[in-house]
Structures are given as structure tokens and as C-alpha cells.
Amino acid sequence: MSALPDCGASWEARLALAFAPVAGRTVIARRAQHGPLTVQKAFYPEGAPAHVYLLHPPGGLVGGDTLDIALDAAPGSHALVTTPASGKVYRSAGPRAHQDLRIAVADEARLEWLPQDTIAFDGSDYAQRTTIELGTTARLVAREMIALGRPAHGDRYGRGRLDQALVIRRDGRTLLEERLRLAAPSQLLTAPWGLGGATVFGTLYACPADGAVLAGVRAVDAGPLRAAATLLDDLLCLRVLGDDATALRDYLARAWAALREAVIGCRPCPPRVWRT
Numbered sequence: 224m225s226a227l228p229d230c231g232a233s234w235e236a237r238l239a240l241a242f243a244p245v246a247g248r249t250v251i252a253r254r255a256q257h258g259p260l261t262v263q264k265a266f267y268p269e270g271a272p273a274h275v276y277l278l279h280p281p282g283g284l285v286g287g288d289t290l291d292i293a294l295d296a297a298p299g300s301h302a303l304v305t306t307p308a309s310g311k312v313y314r315s316a317g318p319r320a321h322q323d324l325r326i327a328v329a330d331e332a333r334l335e336w337l338p339q340d341t342i343a344f345d346g347s348d349y350a351q352r353t354t355i356e357l358g359t360t361a362r363l364v365a366r367e368m369i370a371l372g373r374p375a376h377g378d379r380y381g382r383g384r385l386d387q388a389l390v391i392r393r394d395g396r397t398l399l400e401e402r403l404r405l406a407a408p409s410q411l412l413t414a415p416w417g418l419g420g421a422t423v424f425g426t427l428y429a430c431p432a433d434g435a436v437l438a439g440v441r442a443v444d445a446g447p448l449r450a451a452a453t454l455l456d457d458l459l460c461l462r463v464l465g466d467d468a469t470a471l472r473d474y475l476a477r478a479w480a481a482l483r484e485a486v487i488g489c490r491p492c493p494p495r496v497w498r499t
Contacts, residue, residue, distance in 0.1 A: 233286070234259055235257070239255040240275070240293070244300050260290060265302075275305075276496055277305070291323045294325070295326075296334040297332060298329045300334075303494065305339070310340070311341070313346075320347070324353045328363055336365040340471065341370070343370070343385055347384075351387045353387075354389075362488070364482070368424075368425035368468075368471055371407075371423070380412075384405065385403065419464060420466075423465050423471045433457065440461055445474055447465060459482070459486075
């Protein structure tokens, strides 16, 4: 699958969603889209919060493709946004594939950005930029998961480029800004100061968090994965390395469940699509 040919045509897809409270539940108050990126109706398995699934019918990105996603949560709204399956970035014949994600969470709003993992196949070239803007009393949980190839299926990541940039701000003040630039082959893949041979990695962010939330997340059994959590002011960062994408997804789902009530104010209610 990593050898999927680049046909020379690229997709540009844009999706902007604005969430707002209406008649006791959160609705998609505004939607603007272009290209093959969409959502269906919101689901309400826990009452007022909206569960929304982002759909990308092409199933993956090739060189030159662009995804542009904007999520805006108005005061009093609560949305959980996820994807039904792993994203895929295929081999590029030259151009880079891009994803640009912008999240804005207003005061007294709650947003959970919980996509499935992204698989970067051998020879892929992918840039992912995430910008999160929080109001003073906004609540957020967000995660990112990357799988480098699929070694269990014989798809190894031996060459390619991955560029991740993330910034989280509250009231215009930067809480976290980080950058990962990976160009394989590279020592960063195997060295102890890098990925240490891991083929999957992920991060979970939660705000506002405190020492009790940190302790609860640290108590979640990581199994074969390597995990570490820390607090930056009241922003929790949980970082994970491993070799099993299923184990990574399961662990981050359990970590989310452990902190959701304290951070978001709701008991865990996993999206149904996670069980299919």
C-alpha cells in the first residue's frame, strides 16, 4: 500500500464547523465545506454534547493534497469530534501533503478533538499544523497519534518526511509550542534521545488540569507502551511511544476516560465509532 502511485492530481479540502448551544444541546450552527471533507449529522449519545464524525471519503492523502479544518466552539457549547478510521498519507512523487487544523474554544465552551491515528507510509511527505486558541474558562481535550508505516503488514517506514507543529494559547498567551521535524532515514528514528525505535507515538493534551488529574492519568496502565505525563501550568501533556497502534489507541482512550469528568465535566462516553 505504501507503493500507491501518485496520479498527479491533488485534492484541496476545507471544512469549517461552528458549534453553539440551541434548545439545551449543542448543534452545528454553521458549516462551510469545499472538496472531499464533510460531516454527517451530529449524534447525541449522552444528551446535550454533540458527537461529530469527520469523513474524508478518499481515505488518504497523496502528495499535494491539503486538508484545512477549522472548529469553533461558542460559549456554552460542548462538541466531541472524531474520525471513523485511521487517516493515511501515501508515498509522494514530490509534493507535500498538508493538514492545517485550527481550534477555537470560547469561555464556558468545551471541545474534545479525538481523531484516530494517522498512518504515514514509506515515502510519504506530510506536514501537520495545529493551532488551538482557548478562552479563559474554556475546556479542552485533544490528541494526536502517528503510526510510521505498518510493520506488522510488512510496510516499514524507511524514508519520508514528517513535519508537525503545534501551538496552544489561552487569551493570547502561549501555553505550549512544539515542533517535530523527521526526515527518514534519520537517527531520530532509532536513537534513545529520539523515538528509540518506536513506530507509533501519540500525545494527549487536557486543560484545565491539576495534580489530581495528573495522578489519575499516571495510574492508567500503559502496558507495553512507554508513557510520561506532566503539567505545564494547568495544561496536561501525556506523551506515548510504542510499536502497536492498537495498544496506543486503547491506552489513550483509557487515559481520556480517566480525566474526562475532571477536565470536561462529563463521565466517559466513548464514541460508538470507536467500537466498530
